[in-house]
Amino acid sequence: MDKRENTASHVLARFRGFIQAAATLITNIHLPNFAKGGIYQGAGKTVCVPGLNCYSCPAASGACPIGSFQSVVGSSKFNFSYYVTGTLILLGVLLGRFVCGFLCPFGWLQELLHKIPGKKFSTKKLKPLTYIKYVVLLFAVVLLPVLVVNDVGMGDPFFCKYICPQGVLEGAIPLAIANAGIRSALGQLFTWKLAVLIAVVVLSVLFYRPFCKWICPLGAFYALMNRVSLLGIRVDACKCVSCGKCSKVCQMDVDVVRAPNHAECIRCGKCIGVCPVDAISYRYGLDVSAEKLPLTADKK
Amino acid sequence: MKLSKIAALFMVPVLALCLVACSAPSGNASESASSDPKIAELTAQKPANADEAAELYAKLMQKENEIFSSDNALWEKVFNAANKDSAMIEDGSNYGDFLLKTIDGAKDEFTADELKTLKAGAQQIKEIEDKLESLEKEFPGCGSTPSSGESVDASTAGMTAGANASSEATKFPSFTGKDLDGNDVNSDELFSKNKVTVMNFWFTTCKPCVGELGDLEKLNQELAEKGGQVVGVNSFTLDGNKGEIADAKDVLSKKGVTYKNIWFKSDSEAGKFTSNLFSFPTTYVIDQNGNIVGDPIVGAISSAEQRAALDKLIDQAIANSEQQKTRKAWRGSRAAVRSSPLPFKIISTIQRSRSGPLLLGVVPFVFWRASLHSSLAPAKNGDRVGQTRRIRTAGESGQVRPRGRGCRPCWSSKVFAKGTSHSRLRRWRSIT
Numbered sequence: 001m002d003k004r005e006n007t008a009s010h011v012l013a014r015f016r017g018f019i020q021a022a023a024t025l026i027t028n029i030h031l032p033n034f035a036k037g038g039i040y041q042g043a044g045k046t047v048c049v050p051g052l053n054c055y056s057c058p059a060a061s062g063a064c065p066i067g068s069f070q071s072v073v074g075s076s077k078f079n080f081s082y083y084v085t086g087t088l089i090l091l092g093v094l095l096g097r098f099v100c101g102f103l104c105p106f107g108w109l110q111e112l113l114h115k116i117p118g119k120k121f122s123t124k125k126l127k128p129l130t131y132i133k134y135v136v137l138l139f140a141v142v143l144l145p146v147l148v149v150n151d152v153g154m155g156d157p158f159f160c161k162y163i164c165p166q167g168v169l170e171g172a173i174p175l176a177i178a179n180a181g182i183r184s185a186l187g188q189l190f191t192w193k194l195a196v197l198i199a200v201v202v203l204s205v206l207f208y209r210p211f212c213k214w215i216c217p218l219g220a221f222y223a224l225m226n227r228v229s230l231l232g233i234r235v236d237a238c239k240c241v242s243c244g245k246c247s248k249v250c251q252m253d254v255d256v257v258r259a260p261n262h263a264e265c266i267r268c269g270k271c272i273g274v275c276p277v278d279a280i281s282y283r284y285g286l287d288v289s290a291e292k293l294p295l296t297a298d299k300k
Numbered sequence: 301m302k303l304s305k306i307a308a309l310f311m312v313p314v315l316a317l318c319l320v321a322c323s324a325p326s327g328n329a330s331e332s333a334s335s336d337p338k339i340a341e342l343t344a345q346k347p348a349n350a351d352e353a354a355e356l357y358a359k360l361m362q363k364e365n366e367i368f369s370s371d372n373a374l375w376e377k378v379f380n381a382a383n384k385d386s387a388m389i390e391d392g393s394n395y396g397d398f399l400l401k402t403i404d405g406a407k408d409e410f411t412a413d414e415l416k417t418l419k420a421g422a423q424q425i426k427e428i429e430d431k432l433e434s435l436e437k438e439f440p441g442c443g444s445t446p447s448s449g450e451s452v453d454a455s456t457a458g459m460t461a462g463a464n465a466s467s468e469a470t471k472f473p474s475f476t477g478k479d480l481d482g483n484d485v486n487s488d489e490l491f492s493k494n495k496v497t498v499m500n501f502w503f504t505t506c507k508p509c510v511g512e513l514g515d516l517e518k519l520n521q522e523l524a525e526k527g528g529q530v531v532g533v534n535s536f537t538l539d540g541n542k543g544e545i546a547d548a549k550d551v552l553s554k555k556g557v558t559y560k561n562i563w564f565k566s567d568s569e570a571g572k573f574t575s576n577l578f579s580f581p582t583t584y585v586i587d588q589n590g591n592i593v594g595d596p597i598v599g600a601i602s603s604a605e606q607r608a609a610l611d612k613l614i615d616q617a618i619a620n621s622e623q624q625k626t627r628k629a630w631r632g633s634r635a636a637v638r639s640s641p642l643p644f645k646i647i648s649t650i651q652r653s654r655s656g657p658l659l660l661g662v663v664p665f666v667f668w669r670a671s672l673h674s675s676l677a678p679a680k681n682g683d684r685v686g687q688t689r690r691i692r693t694a695g696e697s698g699q700v701r702p703r704g705r706g707c708r709p710c711w712s713s714k715v716f717a718k719g720t721s722h723s724r725l726r727r728w729r730s731i732t
Contacts, residue, residue, distance in 0.1 A: 038576070038578055041575075041578060074507070075505040076505070150507065150511065154510060155507070156507060180595055181579065181582070181595055181597065181598030181599075182579060182599075184595075184609065185597075185598045185599030185606065187603060
């Protein structure tokens with residue numbers, strides 16, 4: 001048997017669950033606030049966290065990038081947010097959809113829900129649905145807050161207000177439990193959002209990461225950056241025996257050998273773990289010119 | 301029937317009765333019923349001299365306070381509904397009659413039971429007031445001398461504290477600041493000039509806050525007729541930032557807002573209060589004395605339920621401001637009550653407390669368990685007694701009859717004739 005290479009990739013892929021848990025904890029570090037019924041409002045809140053984590057979560061240590069974008073763009077003064085977009089582009093280039101696979105709390109929630117035993121359905125035939133998230137990103141996050149304004153020029157954060165289930169789970173429900181004023185302010189909108197949350201939860205049990213695949217605008221943005229991200233997946237063409245196990249095990253329906261840096265790949269590392277010849281690994285860096293590396297599958 | 305069964309069956313309704321009768325704030329039918337004979341007894345007394353008259357006076361005042369404090373929430377509603385005309389109070393008519401009239405006027409606000417309680421209470425108050433009047437006539441000054449200026453007793457203090465507790469006598473932190481046009485503003489003046497102040501916290505880039513400004517302007521005009529006002533606090537303008545003030549004024553003028561908007565320093569008490577808010581818009585209702593009434597309304601008041609909650613708070617604030625006047629008028633004409641006797645204090649504390657019923661329920665429970673003790677309830681066939689079981693007897697005479705062999709279950713080595721049973725308390729080897 002060959003000496004096992006790519007140990008770093010294997011270790012990373014194996015400990016993904018712990019990394020997700022740690023990331024969720026760090027993104028929501030102010031746990032005592034759950035009892036207090038208020039939110040953390042300190043300096044940390046000016047920084048965007050990489051994953052989808054609501055600003056109104058009592059424990060949140062930073063701001064949601066999608067929420068911040070909408071609130072800046074929806075105010076009467078601005079139509080675009082350089083700071084938030086810049087942060088997102090930076091994270092996209094540095095990590096790409098690694099954020100989705102390792103750092104997003106809502107992604108972790110969906111994976112945990114998927115572990116609940118029961119009949120599971122494949123999403124291979126539902127690939128067209130993956131384009132919905134780009135529509136959500138374009139309209140609910142970017143265009144509508146800018147265009148649909150009141151008489152003073154202010155727009156609503158449409159994604160946060162009407163679609164995001166993370167806001168209900170992390171913000172509305174904990175705050176309503178601990179804060180009587182907020183509890184009495186809940187109305188029809190809460191009922192709608194709660195229905196969305198319940199739908200996403202149910203779908204997460206049946207499908208793998210339905211929100212990440214079909215709805216998440218943050219995932220859509222990182223997906224666009226996936227091809228130019230520094231962190232990628234490399235398939236060593238010399239070692240690959242074309243057994244097809246990697247694509248079979250991929251739950252995001254990515255053909256790993258043909259397109260390891262596909263927009264849908266969340267870098268979960270399942271293909272790395274299952275490859276019998278250790279052909280797949282993570283790669284990081286700019287210096288990936290064709291001469292230095294042996295021919296890889298995605299260069300063909 | 302055996303004594304144990306009777307005792308147990310007796311304890312259960314007693315327990316139930318205690319729990320029902322003693323449940324603290326609401327179930328006070330028993331209390332008013334029990335105070336009736338006491339009132340009748342007190343009113344029947346004929347004091348011989350001024351001292352006894354003063355004592356009786358104090359006792360009657362005590363009774364009146366108890367009636368109010370036993371159904372605090374209900375009486376609050378009555379006061380709210382009361383005719384704000386103070387002329388009725390000073391014309392010398394009986395306070396009980398006044399209350400009865402108010403209750404009748406507001407009778408659709410109460411359920412049938414509540415009406416009964418209220419009417420009974422008002423009737424008792426009428427009787428008490430009659431007696432107090434006659435006492436005053438016989439022994440003029442018996443009402444005023446003993447306790448004018450003395451510290452008010454627990455029950456009246458408890459009653460007023462109860463009234464304020466329902467409005468959460470948290471005072472809005474006092475502040476000095478300016479309005480957006482640069483005029484000085486002082487919290488005491490601001491609140492005391494109006495029966496109710498609706499304080500709305502908002503900020504310039506908050507869409508729901510800006511959205512409700514129109515509704516708040518309308519509310520301001522309605523309140524102006526009732527003697528109230530709306531005051532806005534834009535959290536961006538704290539510390540008087542000129543740019544933010546200009547932006548705020550711009551938004552306000554676009555929305556046609558004429559009510560006062562103020563700012564104060566962010567490191568003052570009021571400033572810290574504002575910084576602790578995380579939900580905007582938040583609306584607080586403040587009465588004339590600077591007390592915050594009820595819970596803040598979180599979210600825009602444009603929805604029907606929020607508007608209804610706000611209206612309730614406004615009415616309560618107006619009533620509070622009025623009530624202070626009403627109560628002061630009455631209590632000024634009567635003396636403050638002396639401390640109530642200790643037994644009354646103990647009983648009313650237990651009845652008003654939350655753990656009181658629990659304590660009173662424990663006693664019958666202990667009696668019941670004690671009644672199950674073996675010395676009080678001798679074991680019968682099949683009963684478990686400790687780790688043993690009483691074996692079935694052939695008749696209750698306890699005769700031991702011969703069996704065919706020793707009894708396996710109870711290890712008795714006596715040889716008995718087949719087919720008979722015997723009575724022994726024995727350790728079973730295996731009892732399922």
